[in-house]
Amino acid sequence: MLATLRQHGIQPTPQRLAVAKVVLGRDRHPSAEEVWAKVRRRCPTVSRATVYNTLNLFVDKGLLTMQVLREGTAVFDAEVRPHHHFIDERTGRIYDVPWDALQVQGQESLNHYDVRELQVVLRGRRRKE
Amino acid sequence: MLATLRQHGIQPTPQRLAVAKVVLGRDRHPSAEEVWAKVRRRCPTVSRATVYNTLNLFVDKGLLTMQVLREGTAVFDAEVRPHHHFIDERTGRIYDVPWDALQVQGQESLNHYDVRELQVVLRGRRRKE
């Protein structure tokens, strides 16, 4: 964890480590406020500004990506490699869909656009099971 | 315009007509606040709440779609048929990409998901010309 921060050129601090623990852990797609809540369970003095600053820093340094998929809220994704997203209509929950699960064709027809990245955003219902 | 509202089961009022004129006009992908600003140029007494109510009503009635593509802001799109979006990194401007320009394959592999709709979101730079 500490090593991960250093590898990305991020000066480690206790606060940053606490954020990293939450956001690189098991919890997929937390929002900034969710991260703040979790960080404060272990480290109650951490301020909101620090969490936001740290998340933005992590995004700058390529440790996280930020997705604007949910109305009014950005969510953070520890999967920084390209992939797609499925959003459950009922719960609002967001699931990663592996890059190779879908193929997008026809990009070469978009002459006016220099496409640097893309993702497919799917909406629907997750099947119980 | 009036006919359009009626066809969608929307009781026309001066305020709603003013919003419709802006949002079904030449201006692609305005945000709610942008719509409010434009409406007020012709009709300065219209309240913010009315604009938001009206936009949500239009979305309910299928006259518009709402997209959450830009950080912290929903934008409204008069193109209600399925299509994709290209977002210019530099300007933040959003362009519609016709449905048939791209093909997405591999949906049948997503057994856990009942996909009801999808779109491809592309980011990059629009080529000058």
Place this chain on the structure above:
DNA sequence: TCCTGTCTTAGACTTATTCTAAATTACATG
């Protein structure tokens, strides 16, 4: 006219996020 339901309004409220200015900490160097 009166009732009822629909619309609109101003402004308060909420939520997500950024900003600010001050306090704290961490080093590096003399």
Place this chain on the structure above:
DNA sequence: CATGTAATTTAGAATAAGTCTAAGACAGGA
């Protein structure tokens, strides 16, 4: 060790998008 400087963190104010509320305006029917 003392100290200056830069980086970091903090609390809280500020901002922005959007919703809610309560009151008033308006329209159409009995």
